Amino acid sequence: MLVKVLGAAAGGAFPQWNCACTQCQRSRSGIFAGQPRTQAQVALTEDSVSWTLLNASPDIRVQIEATPRLWPDGGSLHSPIQSVVLTAAEADTVAGLLSLREFQPLDIYATPSVLRILREDNSLFGLLERVPRQAVWKEIDPNVEFSLGELRFKPFSLPGGFPAYIASDRRAQLEPEEAVLGLVIESPSGKMAYLPGAAKVEDSWRGWLEECDVILFDGTFWTDDELCRVRGGGGKKALEMGHLPISGPGGSLAALSGVRCRRKIFFHINNTNPILDESSPAYAEVLAAGWEVARDGMEIRI
Protein backbone atom coordinates (compact mmCIF):
# COMPACT_ATOMS: atom_id res chain seq x y z
CA MET A 1 0.00 0.00 0.00
CA LEU A 2 1.22 3.46 -0.86
CA VAL A 3 -0.16 6.29 1.26
CA LYS A 4 0.33 9.81 0.03
CA VAL A 5 -0.24 12.75 2.39
CA LEU A 6 -1.54 15.49 0.09
CA GLY A 7 -2.22 17.88 2.94
CA ALA A 8 -1.23 17.65 6.60
CA ALA A 9 -2.84 20.72 8.23
CA ALA A 10 -6.13 20.96 10.07
CA GLY A 11 -9.04 22.95 8.62
CA GLY A 12 -7.96 26.44 7.55
CA ALA A 13 -4.48 25.18 6.52
CA PHE A 14 -1.14 26.69 7.51
CA PRO A 15 -0.91 29.62 7.22
CA GLN A 16 -4.64 30.26 7.66
CA TRP A 17 -6.08 33.01 5.42
CA ASN A 18 -7.27 35.26 8.27
CA CYS A 19 -4.81 34.31 11.03
CA ALA A 20 -2.04 36.64 12.11
CA CYS A 21 -0.67 34.45 14.90
CA THR A 22 3.10 34.35 15.26
CA GLN A 23 3.44 31.13 13.30
CA CYS A 24 1.25 32.25 10.38
CA GLN A 25 2.99 35.64 10.22
CA ARG A 26 6.44 34.07 10.28
CA SER A 27 5.47 31.53 7.65
CA ARG A 28 4.27 34.30 5.32
CA SER A 29 7.47 36.24 5.94
CA GLY A 30 9.57 33.24 4.96
CA ILE A 31 11.31 33.10 8.34
CA PHE A 32 9.49 30.10 9.81
CA ALA A 33 11.43 26.89 10.41
CA GLY A 34 8.76 24.67 8.89
CA GLN A 35 6.72 24.17 5.77
CA PRO A 36 3.33 25.59 4.84
CA ARG A 37 0.69 22.88 4.71
CA THR A 38 -2.61 22.48 2.90
CA GLN A 39 -5.69 21.02 4.56
CA ALA A 40 -5.76 17.38 5.70
CA GLN A 41 -5.94 15.00 2.77
CA VAL A 42 -4.71 11.46 2.21
CA ALA A 43 -4.75 9.36 -0.96
CA LEU A 44 -3.91 5.68 -1.02
CA THR A 45 -3.45 2.86 -3.47
CA GLU A 46 -2.45 -0.77 -3.56
CA ASP A 47 -1.63 -1.05 -7.26
CA SER A 48 -0.47 2.52 -8.05
CA VAL A 49 -3.20 2.61 -10.70
CA SER A 50 -6.48 3.27 -8.88
CA TRP A 51 -6.51 5.60 -5.90
CA THR A 52 -8.86 6.19 -2.99
CA LEU A 53 -9.12 9.52 -1.21
CA LEU A 54 -9.72 9.65 2.53
CA ASN A 55 -12.14 12.60 2.64
CA ALA A 56 -12.14 15.47 0.14
CA SER A 57 -10.51 18.63 1.46
CA PRO A 58 -11.32 22.11 0.14
CA ASP A 59 -7.75 22.12 -1.23
CA ILE A 60 -8.16 18.92 -3.26
CA ARG A 61 -7.75 20.59 -6.66
CA VAL A 62 -4.36 22.11 -5.92
CA GLN A 63 -3.36 18.97 -4.02
CA ILE A 64 -4.03 16.86 -7.12
CA GLU A 65 -2.11 19.28 -9.32
CA ALA A 66 0.83 19.04 -6.91
CA THR A 67 0.84 15.23 -7.20
CA PRO A 68 1.86 13.76 -10.58
CA ARG A 69 0.67 10.31 -9.46
CA LEU A 70 -2.89 11.67 -9.47
CA TRP A 71 -2.80 13.30 -12.90
CA PRO A 72 -4.99 11.94 -15.70
CA ASP A 73 -2.97 9.61 -17.89
CA GLY A 74 -4.75 10.00 -21.17
CA GLY A 75 -8.06 10.12 -22.93
CA SER A 76 -10.13 13.25 -22.62
CA LEU A 77 -11.51 13.08 -19.09
CA HIS A 78 -9.70 10.68 -16.80
CA SER A 79 -8.49 10.39 -13.23
CA PRO A 80 -6.70 7.67 -11.27
CA ILE A 81 -8.98 8.67 -8.36
CA GLN A 82 -11.80 6.15 -8.28
CA SER A 83 -13.27 6.50 -4.82
CA VAL A 84 -13.59 8.69 -1.75
CA VAL A 85 -14.20 7.47 1.79
CA LEU A 86 -15.71 10.15 4.02
CA THR A 87 -15.18 9.96 7.76
CA ALA A 88 -17.34 12.97 8.71
CA ALA A 89 -19.53 15.71 7.20
CA GLU A 90 -17.32 18.64 8.18
CA ALA A 91 -16.66 21.24 5.47
CA ASP A 92 -12.99 20.22 5.73
CA THR A 93 -13.84 16.64 4.81
CA VAL A 94 -16.56 17.11 2.17
CA ALA A 95 -16.20 20.50 0.44
CA GLY A 96 -13.60 19.12 -1.96
CA LEU A 97 -16.25 16.88 -3.53
CA LEU A 98 -17.52 20.03 -5.24
CA SER A 99 -14.15 20.27 -7.01
CA LEU A 100 -14.34 16.64 -8.21
CA ARG A 101 -17.40 17.21 -10.29
CA GLU A 102 -16.25 17.38 -13.89
CA PHE A 103 -18.39 14.39 -14.97
CA GLN A 104 -15.89 12.03 -13.41
CA PRO A 105 -17.16 8.63 -12.15
CA LEU A 106 -16.54 8.39 -8.42
CA ASP A 107 -17.65 5.95 -5.72
CA ILE A 108 -18.34 7.93 -2.54
CA TYR A 109 -18.51 6.00 0.73
CA ALA A 110 -20.04 7.48 3.87
CA THR A 111 -22.39 6.57 6.69
CA PRO A 112 -26.13 6.88 5.97
CA SER A 113 -26.32 10.00 8.17
CA VAL A 114 -23.45 11.71 6.35
CA LEU A 115 -25.00 10.79 2.99
CA ARG A 116 -28.29 12.32 4.11
CA ILE A 117 -26.54 15.56 5.05
CA LEU A 118 -24.90 15.75 1.64
CA ARG A 119 -27.74 14.54 -0.54
CA GLU A 120 -30.82 15.86 1.30
CA ASP A 121 -29.54 18.99 3.02
CA ASN A 122 -27.10 20.39 0.45
CA SER A 123 -28.34 20.74 -3.10
CA LEU A 124 -24.85 21.70 -4.37
CA PHE A 125 -23.82 18.05 -4.28
CA GLY A 126 -26.35 17.45 -7.06
CA LEU A 127 -23.40 18.53 -9.24
CA LEU A 128 -22.08 15.03 -8.75
CA GLU A 129 -25.24 13.47 -10.20
CA ARG A 130 -25.54 15.25 -13.53
CA VAL A 131 -24.82 12.25 -15.74
CA PRO A 132 -25.55 8.53 -15.23
CA ARG A 133 -22.84 6.65 -13.32
CA GLN A 134 -21.13 9.84 -12.12
CA ALA A 135 -21.21 9.73 -8.30
CA VAL A 136 -22.22 6.37 -6.88
CA TRP A 137 -23.09 6.83 -3.23
CA LYS A 138 -22.26 3.84 -1.03
CA GLU A 139 -23.29 3.39 2.58
CA ILE A 140 -20.80 2.58 5.32
CA ASP A 141 -22.07 0.77 8.39
CA PRO A 142 -19.71 1.87 11.20
CA ASN A 143 -19.36 -1.73 12.31
CA VAL A 144 -18.99 -3.49 8.99
CA GLU A 145 -15.82 -3.89 6.96
CA PHE A 146 -15.78 -3.23 3.24
CA SER A 147 -13.29 -3.65 0.42
CA LEU A 148 -12.05 -1.37 -2.34
CA GLY A 149 -10.03 -3.61 -4.62
CA GLU A 150 -7.31 -5.18 -2.51
CA LEU A 151 -7.76 -2.64 0.28
CA ARG A 152 -9.90 -3.65 3.23
CA PHE A 153 -11.51 -0.88 5.32
CA LYS A 154 -12.56 -1.41 8.90
CA PRO A 155 -14.58 1.61 10.04
CA PHE A 156 -15.41 2.33 13.65
CA SER A 157 -17.40 5.04 15.35
CA LEU A 158 -15.57 7.82 17.21
CA PRO A 159 -17.10 10.21 19.72
CA GLY A 160 -17.44 13.66 18.20
CA GLY A 161 -20.90 14.46 16.95
CA PHE A 162 -22.13 16.13 13.79
CA PRO A 163 -20.72 19.44 12.51
CA ALA A 164 -21.81 22.74 14.05
CA TYR A 165 -23.64 23.77 10.86
CA ILE A 166 -26.31 21.11 11.39
CA ALA A 167 -29.43 22.45 13.07
CA SER A 168 -30.57 20.76 16.26
CA ASP A 169 -33.85 19.50 14.78
CA ARG A 170 -31.97 17.83 11.94
CA ARG A 171 -29.37 16.49 14.32
CA ALA A 172 -32.13 14.67 16.21
CA GLN A 173 -32.94 12.72 13.03
CA LEU A 174 -29.39 11.45 12.53
CA GLU A 175 -27.54 8.57 14.16
CA PRO A 176 -24.84 9.86 16.53
CA GLU A 177 -22.59 6.84 15.94
CA GLU A 178 -22.56 7.72 12.23
CA ALA A 179 -21.09 11.20 12.79
CA VAL A 180 -17.34 10.52 12.93
CA LEU A 181 -15.44 7.44 11.84
CA GLY A 182 -11.96 6.16 12.40
CA LEU A 183 -10.55 3.68 9.91
CA VAL A 184 -8.15 0.80 9.87
CA ILE A 185 -7.06 0.12 6.31
CA GLU A 186 -5.48 -3.20 5.54
CA SER A 187 -3.67 -4.27 2.41
CA PRO A 188 -1.80 -7.53 1.69
CA SER A 189 1.36 -5.68 2.79
CA GLY A 190 0.21 -4.15 6.06
CA LYS A 191 -2.18 -1.98 8.04
CA MET A 192 -2.70 1.71 8.74
CA ALA A 193 -4.90 3.37 11.38
CA TYR A 194 -6.45 6.69 10.32
CA LEU A 195 -7.57 8.80 13.27
CA PRO A 196 -7.38 12.50 12.33
CA GLY A 197 -9.84 13.53 15.02
CA ALA A 198 -9.81 11.69 18.35
CA ALA A 199 -10.86 13.14 21.68
CA LYS A 200 -9.37 10.25 23.64
CA VAL A 201 -7.42 7.03 23.32
CA GLU A 202 -9.60 4.15 24.43
CA ASP A 203 -7.82 1.42 26.39
CA SER A 204 -9.42 -1.10 24.08
CA TRP A 205 -7.58 0.40 21.09
CA ARG A 206 -4.12 -0.65 22.17
CA GLY A 207 -4.47 -4.17 20.87
CA TRP A 208 -5.35 -3.32 17.33
CA LEU A 209 -3.19 -0.19 17.22
CA GLU A 210 -0.19 -2.43 17.92
CA GLU A 211 -1.12 -4.51 14.89
CA CYS A 212 -0.86 -1.47 12.63
CA ASP A 213 2.33 -0.64 10.75
CA VAL A 214 1.45 3.04 10.66
CA ILE A 215 -0.80 5.29 12.73
CA LEU A 216 -1.93 8.66 11.37
CA PHE A 217 -3.14 10.30 14.56
CA ASP A 218 -4.84 13.57 15.51
CA GLY A 219 -2.08 16.19 15.76
CA THR A 220 -4.40 19.19 15.85
CA PHE A 221 -3.28 20.84 19.09
CA TRP A 222 -0.26 20.75 21.38
CA THR A 223 -2.19 21.89 24.48
CA ASP A 224 -5.85 21.95 25.44
CA ASP A 225 -5.97 25.77 25.74
CA GLU A 226 -3.79 26.52 22.71
CA LEU A 227 -6.46 28.24 20.65
CA CYS A 228 -7.73 30.30 23.59
CA ARG A 229 -4.23 31.56 24.33
CA VAL A 230 -3.39 32.41 20.73
CA ARG A 231 -6.78 34.05 20.20
CA GLY A 232 -6.49 36.02 23.44
CA GLY A 233 -9.43 34.39 25.16
CA GLY A 234 -11.61 33.46 22.19
CA GLY A 235 -11.71 29.97 20.79
CA LYS A 236 -12.61 26.61 22.25
CA LYS A 237 -10.58 24.11 24.17
CA ALA A 238 -9.06 21.28 22.13
CA LEU A 239 -11.08 18.61 23.93
CA GLU A 240 -14.32 20.55 23.42
CA MET A 241 -13.55 20.39 19.70
CA GLY A 242 -12.99 16.65 19.81
CA HIS A 243 -9.19 16.75 19.70
CA LEU A 244 -6.94 15.19 22.33
CA PRO A 245 -3.94 17.51 22.74
CA ILE A 246 -0.51 16.01 22.13
CA SER A 247 1.32 17.19 25.26
CA GLY A 248 0.79 16.80 28.98
CA PRO A 249 0.02 13.87 31.25
CA GLY A 250 -3.27 13.02 29.51
CA GLY A 251 -2.11 13.87 26.00
CA SER A 252 -1.67 11.57 23.03
CA LEU A 253 2.12 11.32 23.36
CA ALA A 254 1.65 9.86 26.83
CA ALA A 255 -1.43 7.81 25.99
CA LEU A 256 0.21 6.15 22.98
CA SER A 257 3.73 5.89 24.37
CA GLY A 258 3.40 2.18 25.02
CA VAL A 259 2.04 1.36 21.59
CA ARG A 260 4.68 -0.35 19.50
CA CYS A 261 4.12 0.42 15.87
CA ARG A 262 6.59 1.00 13.03
CA ARG A 263 5.60 4.61 12.34
CA LYS A 264 3.49 6.95 14.44
CA ILE A 265 2.68 10.16 12.60
CA PHE A 266 0.88 13.29 13.79
CA PHE A 267 -1.52 14.49 11.11
CA HIS A 268 -4.24 17.20 10.86
CA ILE A 269 -2.09 19.88 12.49
CA ASN A 270 -3.57 23.25 13.39
CA ASN A 271 -1.76 26.45 12.37
CA THR A 272 -1.26 27.30 16.05
CA ASN A 273 0.49 24.01 16.92
CA PRO A 274 4.20 24.48 17.78
CA ILE A 275 5.12 21.08 16.27
CA LEU A 276 4.97 22.88 12.89
CA ASP A 277 8.08 24.79 13.98
CA GLU A 278 11.08 22.52 13.52
CA SER A 279 13.15 24.72 15.82
CA SER A 280 10.68 24.34 18.70
CA PRO A 281 11.02 22.22 21.85
CA ALA A 282 7.62 20.69 20.97
CA TYR A 283 8.94 19.41 17.64
CA ALA A 284 12.04 18.02 19.36
CA GLU A 285 9.86 16.31 21.95
CA VAL A 286 7.65 14.47 19.43
CA LEU A 287 10.70 13.34 17.47
CA ALA A 288 12.40 12.15 20.64
CA ALA A 289 9.28 10.13 21.44
CA GLY A 290 9.58 8.35 18.09
CA TRP A 291 6.84 10.24 16.30
CA GLU A 292 6.90 11.97 12.93
CA VAL A 293 5.07 15.13 11.89
CA ALA A 294 3.15 14.76 8.63
CA ARG A 295 3.90 17.17 5.81
CA ASP A 296 2.45 17.73 2.36
CA GLY A 297 3.86 15.34 -0.20
CA MET A 298 4.94 12.72 2.34
CA GLU A 299 4.82 9.16 0.96
CA ILE A 300 4.33 6.24 3.30
CA ARG A 301 4.93 2.72 2.01
CA ILE A 302 3.35 -0.07 3.97
Place this chain on the structure above:
Amino acid sequence: MLVKVLGAAAGGAFPQWNCACTQCQRSRSGIFAGQPRTQAQVALTEDSVSWTLLNASPDIRVQIEATPRLWPDGGSLHSPIQSVVLTAAEADTVAGLLSLREFQPLDIYATPSVLRILREDNSLFGLLERVPRQAVWKEIDPNVEFSLGELRFKPFSLPGGFPAYIASDRRAQLEPEEAVLGLVIESPSGKMAYLPGAAKVEDSWRGWLEECDVILFDGTFWTDDELCRVRGGGGKKALEMGHLPISGPGGSLAALSGVRCRRKIFFHINNTNPILDESSPAYAEVLAAGWEVARDGMEIRI
Protein backbone atom coordinates in the same frame (compact mmCIF):
# COMPACT_ATOMS: atom_id res chain seq x y z
CA MET B 1 -9.85 51.59 -7.88
CA LEU B 2 -7.43 48.68 -7.82
CA VAL B 3 -8.66 45.44 -9.35
CA LYS B 4 -6.70 42.31 -8.67
CA VAL B 5 -7.31 39.18 -10.77
CA LEU B 6 -6.68 36.35 -8.32
CA GLY B 7 -7.76 33.67 -10.78
CA ALA B 8 -8.48 33.95 -14.50
CA ALA B 9 -9.63 30.45 -15.51
CA ALA B 10 -13.16 29.14 -15.84
CA GLY B 11 -14.50 26.47 -13.45
CA GLY B 12 -12.11 23.53 -13.15
CA ALA B 13 -9.04 25.80 -13.58
CA PHE B 14 -6.13 25.28 -15.95
CA PRO B 15 -4.96 22.60 -15.97
CA GLN B 16 -8.16 20.84 -14.88
CA TRP B 17 -7.68 17.95 -12.43
CA ASN B 18 -9.23 15.27 -14.67
CA CYS B 19 -8.52 16.70 -18.11
CA ALA B 20 -5.90 15.22 -20.39
CA CYS B 21 -6.50 17.53 -23.35
CA THR B 22 -3.44 18.71 -25.24
CA GLN B 23 -3.27 22.02 -23.38
CA CYS B 24 -3.64 20.50 -19.89
CA GLN B 25 -1.09 17.78 -20.69
CA ARG B 26 1.41 20.28 -22.09
CA SER B 27 0.91 22.60 -19.13
CA ARG B 28 1.65 19.76 -16.69
CA SER B 29 4.71 18.81 -18.70
CA GLY B 30 6.06 22.36 -18.49
CA ILE B 31 6.14 22.77 -22.26
CA PHE B 32 3.08 25.01 -22.66
CA ALA B 33 3.55 28.60 -23.79
CA GLY B 34 1.23 30.03 -21.17
CA GLN B 35 0.63 30.10 -17.46
CA PRO B 36 -1.50 27.81 -15.30
CA ARG B 37 -4.51 29.64 -13.92
CA THR B 38 -6.73 29.17 -10.89
CA GLN B 39 -10.50 29.57 -11.03
CA ALA B 40 -12.08 32.94 -11.80
CA GLN B 41 -11.72 35.35 -8.89
CA VAL B 42 -11.46 39.12 -8.67
CA ALA B 43 -10.80 41.33 -5.65
CA LEU B 44 -11.14 45.09 -5.69
CA THR B 45 -10.54 48.06 -3.48
CA GLU B 46 -10.72 51.83 -3.56
CA ASP B 47 -8.56 52.57 -0.53
CA SER B 48 -6.19 49.56 -0.52
CA VAL B 49 -7.43 48.84 3.01
CA SER B 50 -10.80 47.14 2.66
CA TRP B 51 -11.37 44.72 -0.18
CA THR B 52 -14.44 43.28 -1.90
CA LEU B 53 -14.44 39.90 -3.61
CA LEU B 54 -16.45 39.36 -6.76
CA ASN B 55 -17.72 35.83 -6.06
CA ALA B 56 -15.86 33.25 -3.98
CA SER B 57 -14.07 30.63 -6.06
CA PRO B 58 -13.21 27.15 -4.76
CA ASP B 59 -9.55 28.28 -4.98
CA ILE B 60 -10.01 31.33 -2.76
CA ARG B 61 -7.76 30.08 0.05
CA VAL B 62 -4.70 29.59 -2.14
CA GLN B 63 -5.54 32.75 -4.07
CA ILE B 64 -5.45 34.76 -0.83
CA GLU B 65 -2.17 33.16 0.22
CA ALA B 66 -0.70 34.11 -3.17
CA THR B 67 -1.68 37.77 -2.67
CA PRO B 68 0.16 39.68 0.09
CA ARG B 69 -2.34 42.56 -0.22
CA LEU B 70 -5.00 40.21 1.17
CA TRP B 71 -3.05 38.92 4.15
CA PRO B 72 -4.16 39.75 7.69
CA ASP B 73 -2.21 42.70 9.02
CA GLY B 74 -2.25 41.97 12.70
CA GLY B 75 -4.37 41.03 15.63
CA SER B 76 -5.36 37.42 16.02
CA LEU B 77 -8.07 36.97 13.40
CA HIS B 78 -8.14 39.64 10.71
CA SER B 79 -8.66 40.03 6.99
CA PRO B 80 -8.73 43.03 4.63
CA ILE B 81 -11.60 41.22 2.87
CA GLN B 82 -14.80 42.78 4.12
CA SER B 83 -17.40 41.79 1.58
CA VAL B 84 -18.29 39.42 -1.22
CA VAL B 85 -20.63 40.19 -4.11
CA LEU B 86 -22.09 37.04 -5.68
CA THR B 87 -23.25 37.13 -9.29
CA ALA B 88 -24.61 33.56 -9.46
CA ALA B 89 -25.07 30.42 -7.37
CA GLU B 90 -22.70 28.19 -9.35
CA ALA B 91 -20.27 26.09 -7.34
CA ASP B 92 -17.51 28.12 -9.01
CA THR B 93 -18.91 31.34 -7.60
CA VAL B 94 -20.01 30.27 -4.11
CA ALA B 95 -17.99 27.25 -2.91
CA GLY B 96 -15.17 29.47 -1.71
CA LEU B 97 -17.47 30.95 0.95
CA LEU B 98 -16.93 27.67 2.82
CA SER B 99 -13.23 28.56 3.03
CA LEU B 100 -13.95 32.03 4.43
CA ARG B 101 -15.57 30.74 7.57
CA GLU B 102 -13.03 31.14 10.35
CA PHE B 103 -15.30 33.42 12.40
CA GLN B 104 -14.49 36.33 10.10
CA PRO B 105 -17.10 39.10 9.70
CA LEU B 106 -18.19 39.28 6.07
CA ASP B 107 -20.97 41.10 4.23
CA ILE B 108 -22.29 38.80 1.51
CA TYR B 109 -24.35 40.39 -1.28
CA ALA B 110 -26.56 38.32 -3.59
CA THR B 111 -30.01 38.33 -5.12
CA PRO B 112 -32.84 36.98 -2.94
CA SER B 113 -32.99 33.80 -5.07
CA VAL B 114 -29.27 33.12 -4.71
CA LEU B 115 -29.50 33.78 -0.96
CA ARG B 116 -32.34 31.26 -0.71
CA ILE B 117 -30.27 28.63 -2.50
CA LEU B 118 -27.40 29.17 -0.09
CA ARG B 119 -29.31 29.61 3.14
CA GLU B 120 -32.33 27.35 2.66
CA ASP B 121 -31.01 24.62 0.36
CA ASN B 122 -27.45 24.16 1.60
CA SER B 123 -26.94 23.71 5.31
CA LEU B 124 -23.13 23.88 4.95
CA PHE B 125 -23.35 27.68 4.68
CA GLY B 126 -24.54 27.68 8.28
CA LEU B 127 -20.78 27.64 8.99
CA LEU B 128 -20.88 31.34 8.23
CA GLU B 129 -23.44 31.99 10.96
CA ARG B 130 -21.83 30.43 13.99
CA VAL B 131 -21.18 33.64 15.91
CA PRO B 132 -23.09 36.95 15.97
CA ARG B 133 -22.07 39.41 13.24
CA GLN B 134 -20.19 36.79 11.24
CA ALA B 135 -21.86 36.61 7.81
CA VAL B 136 -24.30 39.44 7.16
CA TRP B 137 -26.44 38.51 4.17
CA LYS B 138 -27.50 41.46 2.01
CA GLU B 139 -30.00 41.36 -0.81
CA ILE B 140 -29.24 42.69 -4.27
CA ASP B 141 -32.12 43.83 -6.42
CA PRO B 142 -30.94 43.31 -10.03
CA ASN B 143 -32.16 46.78 -10.95
CA VAL B 144 -30.97 48.78 -7.95
CA GLU B 145 -27.50 50.21 -7.39
CA PHE B 146 -25.73 49.83 -4.08
CA SER B 147 -22.54 51.13 -2.51
CA LEU B 148 -19.67 49.51 -0.67
CA GLY B 149 -17.63 52.38 0.73
CA GLU B 150 -16.63 54.54 -2.22
CA LEU B 151 -17.43 51.81 -4.73
CA ARG B 152 -20.78 51.94 -6.47
CA PHE B 153 -22.23 48.70 -7.88
CA LYS B 154 -24.78 48.69 -10.66
CA PRO B 155 -26.10 45.13 -11.07
CA PHE B 156 -28.12 43.96 -14.05
CA SER B 157 -29.74 40.69 -14.94
CA LEU B 158 -28.12 38.46 -17.56
CA PRO B 159 -29.78 35.57 -19.37
CA GLY B 160 -28.41 32.28 -18.08
CA GLY B 161 -30.65 30.58 -15.56
CA PHE B 162 -29.92 28.82 -12.29
CA PRO B 163 -27.22 26.16 -11.94
CA ALA B 164 -27.81 22.59 -13.10
CA TYR B 165 -27.79 21.28 -9.52
CA ILE B 166 -31.07 23.00 -8.71
CA ALA B 167 -34.05 20.69 -9.02
CA SER B 168 -36.85 21.76 -11.35
CA ASP B 169 -39.46 22.10 -8.57
CA ARG B 170 -37.14 24.42 -6.65
CA ARG B 171 -36.27 26.32 -9.80
CA ALA B 172 -39.96 27.12 -10.26
CA GLN B 173 -39.92 28.96 -6.90
CA LEU B 174 -37.03 31.24 -7.84
CA GLU B 175 -36.96 34.44 -9.90
CA PRO B 176 -35.22 33.85 -13.26
CA GLU B 177 -33.92 37.40 -13.46
CA GLU B 178 -32.10 36.82 -10.16
CA ALA B 179 -30.06 33.90 -11.50
CA VAL B 180 -27.07 35.63 -13.14
CA LEU B 181 -25.89 39.20 -12.72
CA GLY B 182 -23.49 41.40 -14.59
CA LEU B 183 -21.97 44.34 -12.75
CA VAL B 184 -20.72 47.80 -13.52
CA ILE B 185 -18.51 48.97 -10.69
CA GLU B 186 -17.80 52.67 -10.42
CA SER B 187 -15.26 54.43 -8.25
CA PRO B 188 -14.30 58.11 -8.16
CA SER B 189 -11.50 57.21 -10.60
CA GLY B 190 -13.40 55.19 -13.19
CA LYS B 191 -15.63 52.29 -14.14
CA MET B 192 -15.28 48.58 -14.80
CA ALA B 193 -17.77 46.19 -16.39
CA TYR B 194 -17.72 42.64 -15.00
CA LEU B 195 -19.27 40.10 -17.36
CA PRO B 196 -17.65 36.70 -16.82
CA GLY B 197 -20.59 34.83 -18.32
CA ALA B 198 -22.47 36.38 -21.23
CA ALA B 199 -24.35 34.45 -23.92
CA LYS B 200 -24.70 37.52 -26.13
CA VAL B 201 -23.83 41.20 -26.44
CA GLU B 202 -27.02 43.23 -26.38
CA ASP B 203 -27.08 46.23 -28.71
CA SER B 204 -28.25 48.33 -25.78
CA TRP B 205 -25.00 47.61 -23.92
CA ARG B 206 -22.74 49.56 -26.27
CA GLY B 207 -23.54 52.91 -24.71
CA TRP B 208 -22.59 52.06 -21.18
CA LEU B 209 -19.76 49.70 -22.17
CA GLU B 210 -18.13 52.68 -23.91
CA GLU B 211 -18.28 54.58 -20.64
CA CYS B 212 -16.24 51.90 -18.90
CA ASP B 213 -12.47 52.15 -18.55
CA VAL B 214 -12.11 48.40 -18.33
CA ILE B 215 -14.25 45.47 -19.44
CA LEU B 216 -13.67 42.02 -17.95
CA PHE B 217 -15.56 39.89 -20.46
CA ASP B 218 -16.47 36.22 -20.83
CA GLY B 219 -13.44 34.50 -22.37
CA THR B 220 -14.58 30.95 -21.68
CA PHE B 221 -14.47 29.49 -25.19
CA TRP B 222 -12.85 30.31 -28.52
CA THR B 223 -15.45 28.45 -30.62
CA ASP B 224 -18.98 27.25 -29.96
CA ASP B 225 -18.10 23.56 -30.44
CA GLU B 226 -14.74 23.68 -28.63
CA LEU B 227 -15.70 21.40 -25.78
CA CYS B 228 -17.40 18.86 -28.06
CA ARG B 229 -14.32 18.64 -30.25
CA VAL B 230 -11.87 18.32 -27.38
CA ARG B 231 -14.08 15.80 -25.61
CA GLY B 232 -14.59 13.79 -28.77
CA GLY B 233 -18.31 14.36 -29.04
CA GLY B 234 -19.23 14.80 -25.38
CA GLY B 235 -19.77 18.19 -23.83
CA LYS B 236 -22.13 21.03 -24.58
CA LYS B 237 -21.92 23.90 -27.00
CA ALA B 238 -20.58 27.18 -25.60
CA LEU B 239 -23.84 29.03 -26.22
CA GLU B 240 -25.87 26.25 -24.56
CA MET B 241 -23.70 26.88 -21.48
CA GLY B 242 -24.37 30.62 -21.59
CA HIS B 243 -21.02 31.63 -23.04
CA LEU B 244 -20.63 33.61 -26.26
CA PRO B 245 -17.53 32.24 -28.02
CA ILE B 246 -14.76 34.72 -28.79
CA SER B 247 -14.12 33.93 -32.46
CA GLY B 248 -16.22 33.90 -35.59
CA PRO B 249 -18.69 36.31 -37.16
CA GLY B 250 -21.07 36.28 -34.16
CA GLY B 251 -18.37 36.04 -31.51
CA SER B 252 -17.43 38.55 -28.84
CA LEU B 253 -14.37 39.88 -30.68
CA ALA B 254 -16.63 40.92 -33.55
CA ALA B 255 -19.53 42.02 -31.38
CA LEU B 256 -17.37 44.27 -29.22
CA SER B 257 -14.99 45.48 -31.94
CA GLY B 258 -16.64 48.88 -32.15
CA VAL B 259 -16.63 49.48 -28.40
CA ARG B 260 -13.98 52.02 -27.50
CA CYS B 261 -12.75 51.35 -24.02
CA ARG B 262 -9.28 51.70 -22.51
CA ARG B 263 -8.79 48.02 -21.69
CA LYS B 264 -10.77 45.02 -22.88
CA ILE B 265 -9.77 41.85 -21.07
CA PHE B 266 -10.90 38.26 -21.61
CA PHE B 267 -11.51 36.57 -18.27
CA HIS B 268 -12.97 33.21 -17.09
CA ILE B 269 -10.99 31.18 -19.63
CA ASN B 270 -11.66 27.47 -20.05
CA ASN B 271 -8.75 25.02 -20.07
CA THR B 272 -9.59 24.12 -23.69
CA ASN B 273 -9.39 27.71 -25.00
CA PRO B 274 -6.41 28.30 -27.35
CA ILE B 275 -5.98 31.90 -26.12
CA LEU B 276 -4.21 30.37 -23.11
CA ASP B 277 -1.42 29.37 -25.51
CA GLU B 278 0.69 32.44 -26.18
CA SER B 279 2.18 30.82 -29.27
CA SER B 280 -1.25 30.25 -30.85
CA PRO B 281 -2.89 32.17 -33.71
CA ALA B 282 -5.89 32.71 -31.42
CA TYR B 283 -3.75 34.52 -28.84
CA ALA B 284 -2.20 36.65 -31.59
CA GLU B 285 -5.67 37.46 -32.93
CA VAL B 286 -7.05 38.74 -29.61
CA LEU B 287 -3.95 40.84 -29.02
CA ALA B 288 -4.12 42.28 -32.53
CA ALA B 289 -7.74 43.24 -31.83
CA GLY B 290 -6.62 45.24 -28.81
CA TRP B 291 -7.70 42.74 -26.16
CA GLU B 292 -5.75 41.33 -23.23
CA VAL B 293 -5.96 37.85 -21.74
CA ALA B 294 -6.37 37.85 -17.96
CA ARG B 295 -3.86 35.97 -15.87
CA ASP B 296 -3.52 35.22 -12.17
CA GLY B 297 -1.94 38.07 -10.26
CA MET B 298 -2.83 40.73 -12.86
CA GLU B 299 -3.40 44.19 -11.32
CA ILE B 300 -5.66 46.68 -13.05
CA ARG B 301 -5.62 50.29 -11.92
CA ILE B 302 -8.63 52.36 -12.85
